[in-house]
Amino acid sequence: MSEPNEHAHHIVGPGVYVAILFALLIGTALTVWASFIDLGPWNPIIALAIATSKATLVVLFFMGVKYSSKLTKLTVFAGIFTFMILISLTLADYISRAWGSW
Numbered sequence: 001m002s003e004p005n006e007h008a009h010h011i012v013g014p015g016v017y018v019a020i021l022f023a024l025l026i027g028t029a030l031t032v033w034a035s036f037i038d039l040g041p042w043n044p045i046i047a048l049a050i051a052t053s054k055a056t057l058v059v060l061f062f063m064g065v066k067y068s069s070k071l072t073k074l075t076v077f078a079g080i081f082t083f084m085i086l087i088s089l090t091l092a093d094y095i096s097r098a099w100g101s102w
Contacts, residue, residue: 012067
């Protein structure tokens with residue numbers, strides 16, 4: 001008989017981990033390939049997009065957030081939201097400075 005407070009753990013098969021491994025390897029290869037192409041101001045944007053997709057895969061599958069409770073998902077979302085606020089404020093300060101006035 002199971003305990004009433006016992007949480008069921010989701011079992012992920014090794015095929016999922018192998019698929020994520022290949023996705024991360026492809027993402028790494030794309031990052032290296034994109035670094036050799038001159039795309040002007042789009043280089044950092046593409047590199048950050050690839051890095052964000054790879055980080056999302058790691059957080060969802062290797063950290064187990066995809067199969068976690070709603071509270072864990074809310075905690076991850078709150079951390080990302082706070083990070084985005086800090087980045088927005090930093091970029092707003094950076095853009096609003098008068099660099100050529102000194």
